[in-house]
Amino acid sequence: MSKCAICGKPQDAKYRPFCSKRCADVDLNRWLSGGYSIPAAEEDDPDDESVIAPKGQD
Numbered sequence: 001m002s003k004c005a006i007c008g009k010p011q012d013a014k015y016r017p018f019c020s021k022r023c024a025d026v027d028l029n030r031w032l033s034g035g036y037s038i039p040a041a042e043e044d045d046p047d048d049e050s051v052i053a054p055k056g057q058d
Helices: 021-032
Strands: none
Touching: none
């Protein structure tokens, strides 16, 4: 039997992949509050003057 993604107890089919509504709500709160995030590198600003323009477009 699989374990709850939050607390490690056995999963309940009704709340899968969690064991209870409480653990499902804990996970939802983490998503809504920004607890889960994917690190990203900042992109260069397209208006940056240091960008080299293609030939003939000075």
